[in-house]
Amino acid sequence: MKAILQRRYGGVEVVELVERHIPEPAANQVQIKVMAAGVDRGTYHLLTGKPYLLRLFGFGLRAPKVQTPGRDVAGVVTALGSAVHGFKIGDEVFGVCQGSYAEYALGSERSLALKPETLSFQQAAALPASSVTALRAIREVAKLEAGQRVLILGASGGVGSFAVQLAHSLGARVTGVSGPGGLELIRSLGAERALDYTLDGLEAEKDFDAILDIAGGRPLNQLRRMLSRKGVLVVIGTEQGGPWTGGVGRSLRANLLSPWVSQRLSALVSFEDAEALVAVRELVDAGAITPAIERSYPLDQAAQAIRHVGEGHTLGKVVITVA
Numbered sequence: 001m002k003a004i005l006q007r008r009y010g011g012v013e014v015v016e017l018v019e020r021h022i023p024e025p026a027a028n029q030v031q032i033k034v035m036a037a038g039v040d041r042g043t044y045h046l047l048t049g050k051p052y053l054l055r056l057f058g059f060g061l062r063a064p065k066v067q068t069p070g071r072d073v074a075g076v077v078t079a080l081g082s083a084v085h086g087f088k089i090g091d092e093v094f095g096v097c098q099g100s101y102a103e104y105a106l107g108s109e110r111s112l113a114l115k116p117e118t119l120s121f122q123q124a125a126a127l128p129a130s131s132v133t134a135l136r137a138i139r140e141v142a143k144l145e146a147g148q149r150v151l152i153l154g155a156s157g158g159v160g161s162f163a164v165q166l167a168h169s170l171g172a173r174v175t176g177v178s179g180p181g182g183l184e185l186i187r188s189l190g191a192e193r194a195l196d197y198t199l200d201g202l203e204a205e206k207d208f209d210a211i212l213d214i215a216g217g218r219p220l221n222q223l224r225r226m227l228s229r230k231g232v233l234v235v236i237g238t239e240q241g242g243p244w245t246g247g248v249g250r251s252l253r254a255n256l257l258s259p260w261v262s263q264r265l266s267a268l269v270s271f272e273d274a275e276a277l278v279a280v281r282e283l284v285d286a287g288a289i290t291p292a293i294e295r296s297y298p299l300d301q302a303a304q305a306i307r308h309v310g311e312g313h314t315l316g317k318v319v320i321t322v323a
């Protein structure tokens with residue numbers, strides 16, 4: 001099979017297209033014929049191995065342990081490990097796996113679900129990491145309700161494009177923030193207001209019931225001034241931190257400060273499991289979310305896809321079409 005290979009951490013120059021054996025599933029694994037794979041900021045972090053802190057979480061200290069990049073996947077089940085009972089050969093699935101930038105990949109039954117029937121494989125591959133992050137932030141942490149005002153910083157990107165749709169579908173009043181190129185998309189996804197972070201005046205915004213802090217890395221004090229007295233801040237991500245720990249310091253400070261203030265400050269650590277993927281599928285089926293796909297690349301242009309996402313200005317999602 002054709003597969004993308006990354007033997008070491010680095011820029012997109014470490015990405016090669018190679019021929020490899022099709023991987024055989026272990027007892028608890030599903031073999032997937034990959035139809036499409038998603039690209040997100042996590043892919044870029046795992047390519048570069050930065051922030052360095054992430055290497056301590058089992059990804060490989062000096063070189064990546066899994067040499068084929070890509071986690072988000074949509075495809076067809078082609079073989080089953082002996083202990084897998086939840087899927088059958090021919091099932092169309094989506095979720096996360098190891099090495100989705102290849103013609104075949106292996107995934108655990110626990111992090112896959114049946115694909116939404118109304119979506120193409122490309123659309124389904126855009127869902128897993130970003131939509132689950134948005135879902136956890138809005139439902140589990142912010143516990144957003146109809147009529148509440150939510151500010152979404154980074155609303156035009158992968159996570160933000162799902163967060164805007166989800167919040168809108170719940171009946172919340174959404175203010176989305178991006179650069180000038182993302183404002184039209186944010187409005188089209190259901191935001192009542194779309195604000196440009198390159199202009200002055202954002203700091204004067206006040207009284208939000210919830211803030212989803214997906215980009216920008218603004219200081220916690222500034223975000224707290226924009227929240228209502230009992231508001232909730234969900235720190236999701238930033239690319240502003242240094243190469244060693246990234247934005248972890250700000251996330252830790254939010255968690256430490258929270259018990260001492262009237263507002264709730266919380267850092268999200270998202271993960272994709274079958275339960276969350278099924279919840280996402282139900283939201284797709286209900287018409288609450290549809291992936292906004294900016295661009296699809298063929299497998300042999302995976303490096304360009306990762307570079308584009310790494311530059312940090314995607315409009316919605318980027319996917320790789322494999323078959």
Ligand SMILES: NC(=O)c1ccc[n+]([C@@H]2O[C@H](COP(=O)([O-])OP(=O)(O)OC[C@H]3O[C@@H](n4cnc5c(N)ncnc54)[C@H](OP(=O)(O)O)[C@@H]3O)[C@@H](O)[C@H]2O)c1
Pocket residue numbers: 040041042129130133153154155156157158159160177178179180181182197214215216217235236237238239268269270271309312313314315316
């Ligand atoms: N906590 C978790 O579990 C978790 C899970 C998933 C992702 N993340 C993190 O979340 C972050 C976002 O991920 P993503 O995949 O959504 O990234 P993305 O697709 O690159 O989107 C980021 C968006 O942020 C906007 N942006 C950039 N600077 C901004 C600013 N100063 N103010 C407001 N918006 C700004 C960009 O819009 P413009 O193009 O207009 O600049 C871009 O559309 C990353 O750091 C990622 O690592 C965390």
